[in-house]
Amino acid sequence: MTQAELDKLAAAISDSITICQKEVLTLDEAAHYTGMKKSSLYKLTSARLLPHSKPNGKYCFFNRKALEEWMMSNPVATTAELNGLAQAYCMKKKTSL
Template identity: 45%
Template sequence: MDYLELEERLDRIERLLVANKEVLTFEEACEYTGISRSYLYKLTAAREIPHSKPNGKMLFFEKAKLNIWLLQNRRKSKTEIEKEALEYTFKNRQV
């Protein structure tokens, strides 16, 4: 097994371990969300993303709250919009 293959396997193991955690460190939150360090700092400073600072210095993130935050402002698909339009049209014809 060469060095590159070993490094890839270790990366996979680390990702699996993070996937099982409920509370993430700042670095883990960056990795989990795909958000850059500087942007995540900006979001926490502006209090736009849920986080905790138990000792006044280190930042921690609940994975469940991060998921909710990441999935806010959902956009409907074209199919969903068309379905709603049809339902609305048929509902108004029956009246």
């Protein structure tokens, strides 16, 4: 690798570490952090589905922890979990007959 490539890689790593340590993120940082496009974030904020703040009514700011909670807000059960729930349901219904 050339020195320019190494410098670019070091800058990208530094930016990623900085974003992970910040509490409040800008739209660009939130897009980088979540891996989503800025247009998707704008759509979610305009629909009031994504927690954000607009202190001056213009720029969007995001709480990093609130973004993490939002990203993990709709967990999908694994097959093993579903099978366990189905077995528990069947056992409960069988004993109550």
